[in-house]
Amino acid sequence: MSKLLLKVQNLHASVEDKVIIKGLDLQINEGEVHVIMGPNGAGKSTLANIIMGHPNYKVTEGSIYFEGEDITEARTDERAKKGLFLSFQAPEEISGITMENFMRSSRAVLSGEEVKAYAFHKELMLIMDELQMDRNYAVRHVNAGFSGGEKKKSEILQMLVLNPKLAILDETDSGLDVDAVKTVSSGINQFKNSRNAILIITHNTKILDKLHADFVHVLMDGKIVKTGGTALIDQIYETGFASMESISGK
Amino acid sequence: MKNVFKGINEIPVKTWSWLSVNDTELKGEFPSWAAYKENPLTGSVPEGVEILVMEPLQTYFEKYKLEPRAKKAFQTYMQENRNSGYVIRITKGQTIETPIFLSFKLDESSPVLVDNVFILAEENSRATVIIRYSPAGSLDLSHSGLTQVYAQNGAELNLIKVQMLADQDRHVDHVAGAAEAKAKVKVVLAELGAKQSITNCNIDLRGENSEARIDSIYLGDKERMLDINYRIAHLGKNTVSEIHSRGVLADRSEKVFRGTIDFVSGASGSRGKEEEYAVLFSPFVKNVSAPLLLCGEDDVEGAHAASTGKLDESKLFYLMTRGFSETDAKKIILEASFNPVLQKITDESLKEQIFSYIKERLSYV
Numbered sequence: 001m002s003k004l005l006l007k008v009q010n011l012h013a014s015v016e017d018k019v020i021i022k023g024l025d026l027q028i029n030e031g032e033v034h035v036i037m038g039p040n041g042a043g044k045s046t047l048a049n050i051i052m053g054h055p056n057y058k059v060t061e062g063s064i065y066f067e068g069e070d071i072t073e074a075r076t077d078e079r080a081k082k083g084l085f086l087s088f089q090a091p092e093e094i095s096g097i098t099m100e101n102f103m104r105s106s107r108a109v110l111s112g113e114e115v116k117a118y119a120f121h122k123e124l125m126l127i128m129d130e131l132q133m134d135r136n137y138a139v140r141h142v143n144a145g146f147s148g149g150e151k152k153k154s155e156i157l158q159m160l161v162l163n164p165k166l167a168i169l170d171e172t173d174s175g176l177d178v179d180a181v182k183t184v185s186s187g188i189n190q191f192k193n194s195r196n197a198i199l200i201i202t203h204n205t206k207i208l209d210k211l212h213a214d215f216v217h218v219l220m221d222g223k224i225v226k227t228g229g230t231a232l233i234d235q236i237y238e239t240g241f242a243s244m245e246s247i248s249g250k
Numbered sequence: 251m252k253n254v255f256k257g258i259n260e261i262p263v264k265t266w267s268w269l270s271v272n273d274t275e276l277k278g279e280f281p282s283w284a285a286y287k288e289n290p291l292t293g294s295v296p297e298g299v300e301i302l303v304m305e306p307l308q309t310y311f312e313k314y315k316l317e318p319r320a321k322k323a324f325q326t327y328m329q330e331n332r333n334s335g336y337v338i339r340i341t342k343g344q345t346i347e348t349p350i351f352l353s354f355k356l357d358e359s360s361p362v363l364v365d366n367v368f369i370l371a372e373e374n375s376r377a378t379v380i381i382r383y384s385p386a387g388s389l390d391l392s393h394s395g396l397t398q399v400y401a402q403n404g405a406e407l408n409l410i411k412v413q414m415l416a417d418q419d420r421h422v423d424h425v426a427g428a429a430e431a432k433a434k435v436k437v438v439l440a441e442l443g444a445k446q447s448i449t450n451c452n453i454d455l456r457g458e459n460s461e462a463r464i465d466s467i468y469l470g471d472k473e474r475m476l477d478i479n480y481r482i483a484h485l486g487k488n489t490v491s492e493i494h495s496r497g498v499l500a501d502r503s504e505k506v507f508r509g510t511i512d513f514v515s516g517a518s519g520s521r522g523k524e525e526e527y528a529v530l531f532s533p534f535v536k537n538v539s540a541p542l543l544l545c546g547e548d549d550v551e552g553a554h555a556a557s558t559g560k561l562d563e564s565k566l567f568y569l570m571t572r573g574f575s576e577t578d579a580k581k582i583i584l585e586a587s588f589n590p591v592l593q594k595i596t597d598e599s600l601k602e603q604i605f606s607y608i609k610e611r612l613s614y615v
Contacts, residue, residue, distance in 0.1 A: 049567075052567075052571050053570075054567055055563070055567070056563070075570070075575075075576075076567060076570035076571055077570045077571075077573055077574055077575050077576070077579075079571075080570065080571055080572060080573040081573055084571075085571070086571045088568060088571075091568070092562075092564055092565045092568035092569075094565060094568070094569070094582065094583070094586055095586050095589070096582075096585055096586030096587065096588070096589030096590075097582060097585065097586060097589075102572075105574075106572040106573050106574070109572075109573040109574055109575075109578070110572075110573040141586075158572070162572070162573075
């Protein structure tokens, strides 16, 4: 039986006294790909940020467990060290540090072990080639001056390099052209294995053309109102999110 | 005798006194003369360089017909009270690849340093001089320094000064420079420590087509005070200047920054710009900036800007999702801000020391 990685239990959360997540349950096992869809303002990105421990969001009730351990109060860096990763919807630009040095330092702090520069460089170049990323990006400063698509590729590159146990991809496919969606999808497929899991937060489903999702959840008004297989996506396209409003539970 | 540590770092054009930017003073008394027993010179003297110790500067200035620019009272005080003095002469036409390094250590046996360094880059010579001030132990250490640089026709002089003193120490430092025709004076200043740090850098572009740059970083934390006063004066035609300063203020630190580009009448065709950017890590800091452009000449181009930003929490979160602790993430953000200036410090070991010094300071922020 595959191992339970993430368990979100009766989660309630708010930002500046505005309640956004209103009793959310979610379980993700190893080897699974989950998709969360929902209308604007449903709380999708908020959920991603809360799972990673963003300090602006306050968990008022409920818990988050990762590999059986309660991480509700854990710091963001501690969560990352346990194996959680977030691909940002709008990745930050960090000038002054190159992509390569950044990822090498990140891997070193995540693993607690020294990362040899030469071996890392070789590995990075291979992954960049597979992602069809220009090798010159390795010497550019983190996301600085990158286009929207390049930033998203940079996030997928980081995911592959850092190899987390659970990768949360927040709108990774938004704003990408057809070719970039293919590259990102292939990166995700490359990452996916029986020992890790992926949580994809998305508005559209292009990214799922080449990626099999095990579960599709519909998040509305701070709650998961429906869970199903990929057939649910077709249903959403046919009837819209509004038709899901009255349905609750799995 | 007049206390030379009062009314210092004067702004070139006075403004309302309630703004508290006109000048400053050193809190408490500067200690009386004591011997400085360390030898700051590291490494051998490269070929093409002459270094003289405790040379009477006035004689030297007369010999080379130099008029280094520094406030007379301060210059006299420094010459009379110096306990460490060097004249560094880069001979005509020589390019010195290895930086000349003066490392001033202050400790129990040498708690007071009054250093007067004069650097002469003769015609068409090129060199880099690095001066570092660092403490040993946690004593009450005091430093007052005057570094004068003079670049003759076509010379290029890079001066890097790094101050890494401890929380209770005092630091009053002046750099005064002048560039003749087609000469370049580039100064990098890292003001990182000391309870009170008062720094001044004043460069005259005397010759046509001469250039000057001041790149600086500063770091304030705890209740430390920084008072900065930079000025580049355009006297010659077609001269170019740039002042670029980046700082981080944390806790309850205080900073006053004055930056002046002064286009003197006759400096036609000259260009100058200055920019200061401060990142505030705390809402309790005091941050004052006074960027000035003085135009005594019409045919010039000048630009100035000072801006302030809070610590970007989104960046902090992004970095922490990649496993970096809050302190390390802050350090990365700070380094990112400092990096354009730090890149100009070519000595890798010194750069590493600066990084560890910053990290140590940030671990308490």
